[in-house]
Amino acid sequence: MSSETFETPPQPGVAERALDTATDMSRSLGEIVGTLSAAVDRLSAVAKDARRPGTALSTLSAITREAPLASLFVAFLCGVAVARRR
Structure with missing residues (x-):
């Protein structure tokens, strides 16, 4: 050992x-x-x-600047429609 x-x-x-x-x-x-x-x-x-001119995001931004309340209303309706589907 x-x-x-x-x-x-x-x-x-x-x-x-x-x-x-x-x-x-x-x-x-x-x-x-x-x-x-x-x-x-x-x-x-x-x-x-x-955001380049002529693209969808540019157009959406312009519409939102011109009519913010109407855009908010449309966004709210889209949210309600999506929420009801689920």
């Missing part, structure tokens, strides 16, 4: 684990912010293209 003692590697302390967790969260938040920023940029570009 041998009398070798097996030593376990030292476990990280609370402070080290907290720093590791904070670093991981910082990286994750950075990735999330980058992804959201890219999505906002793409959405802004699509909205800008949709």
